[in-house]
Amino acid sequence: MKYSENEKQVLEIFEKLRLAMLKNDPAPLKEHVAEDYTGCDAGGRVHDRELMISAYGPGGVKLEQFDASDITAKSWDNTVIISGNTKIRGSWEEHQFEHSSRFMDVYAFRNSEWKLIASQITDHVKD
Numbered sequence: 001m002k003y004s005e006n007e008k009q010v011l012e013i014f015e016k017l018r019l020a021m022l023k024n025d026p027a028p029l030k031e032h033v034a035e036d037y038t039g040c041d042a043g044g045r046v047h048d049r050e051l052m053i054s055a056y057g058p059g060g061v062k063l064e065q066f067d068a069s070d071i072t073a074k075s076w077d078n079t080v081i082i083s084g085n086t087k088i089r090g091s092w093e094e095h096q097f098e099h100s101s102r103f104m105d106v107y108a109f110r111n112s113e114w115k116l117i118a119s120q121i122t123d124h125v126k127d
Contacts, residue, residue, distance in 0.1 A: 007073035010080040010107045010114050014071075017116065022066050026057035034108070034115035042101055042123040055092075063090035078109035086121075100124045 003011065013032050020028035030053060037049040047055075055061050071084035082105045089098040106118040 001072070003073055004075055006075045006080055006109070006114075010075075010082060011071070011073055013107065013114055013116070014068075014082050014105065018066055018068060021056040021061070022063050024056060024058050024060060024062070026053050029053045029056060032114070032116055034110065034117045037115075037117055037119075039119040040121065042099055042121045061090055061092045063088060065089040080107045080114070081105070082107070085124075 016028045017032055020026070033049050033052060035049060037052065039047050039052060041047065065088060067087045069085045069087075071082065074081050084103060086101050086103055087099070088101070091097065101121045101123050103119065103121045105116055107114045108117045109115075
């Protein structure tokens with residue numbers, strides 16, 4: 001698939017955020033997640049930037065796997081939407097988890113940089 005320059009830039013940011021969550025590195029999250037970010041996890045819980053950064057920073061969620069596939073990017077003016085499939089496995093405190101999900105992330109171009117402003121995750125239905 002041929003991507004625009006904006007889509008390529010946002011796909012690079014998506015990859016930086018994916019790796020940051022795997023490594024519990026809050027710096028890329030602080031840099032690329034908008035102050036007014038809103039996300040909805042697979043359980044339907046809404047969270048903000050502060051919760052996202054604390055959840056995936058040091059002492060937070062420990063991911064053993066975070067694979068992304070079938071990634072697509074679409075853009076309009078100053079907005080890019082990234083969507084695809086993810087497989088994640090890890091733990092939060094004493095709870096183990098494993099999910100296969102669809103996701104959609106919305107990025108906006110603000111003050112000369114791309115910021116993640118919203119995300120939605122939906123678990124795949126298991127047969």
